[in-house]
Amino acid sequence: MEFFLISVVILVGAFTQSLTGFGLALISVPFLSLFLDAKMAIPIAGLFGWLVTFPVVWKMREHVLWKSTLLLVIASIPGTFLGIYLLKKLPSQMILIAMGIVLIITALHTLFGKKSIKRELNKGWTFLAGFCSGALGGGVGEPGPPVIAYTAMQPWSADQAKATLLSFFMLQMIGAIAGFYSSGLLTGDVLKRFTWGIPAFIMGIFAGLCAYQYLQRKQIPYHTIVHSLLLVIGCILIFKGFR
Secondary structure, eight states: HHHHHHHHHHHHHHHHHHHSOOOOHHHHHHHHHHTTTEEEHHHHHHHHHHHHHHHHHHHTTGGGOOOHHHHHHHHHHHHHHHHHHHHHHSSSHHHHHHHHHHHHHHHHHHHHHHOOOOOOOHHHHHHHHHHHHHHHHHHSOOHHHHHHHHHHHHHHHHHHHHHHHHHHHHHHHHHHHHHHHHOOOOOOHHHHHHHHHHHHHHHHHHHHHHHHHHHHTTTTOHHHHHHHHHHHHHHHHHHHHHO
């Protein structure tokens, strides 16, 4: 049963990432945490979240703004190890509550937030976004929200924003995975469950690419659907954390 559940979650997460350019961690970590310990769910999602970046970054490599990417990565390093330390030391219930809060804030901002004014941000904001993303990535497996908000406020093209965002995730997760290993979180049980999800991961990537073309033709507001679901999941995780 666990094999089936992991496969379904990874399939949906990979499908979402392939379709929208983000979302594998935001989808897979909360669902995995419903039947796995959060300290196991987060490394599993982190491994898949790292793998999914490679084909997209390679395809869009000419659009990557490497200076901004490297500043974000450097700033994320201390944040990542702080997050992993908290993941190792804090009870799983507190991690679930933190994860639920992150999901709710992200979903509400996406669904109801006003469009930000695009302007060139200084290095201070770059380092802050990188540090916060590192802390969230190491602590709750979801590094996306701070850097997504950061790239959304920059006067970059859509290709530059997406390519830079994914290149950051690709490099940042190397540090996160190293941190998981050094902290004893990358266990044999985690790797076994990771291998269970690989076939579903590949299927999800290809299915998402096909679905993207369909949604573009039908103009279906998929992001609204996804973030509405994340809002519900966030509430469920907070409820589970307080039980």
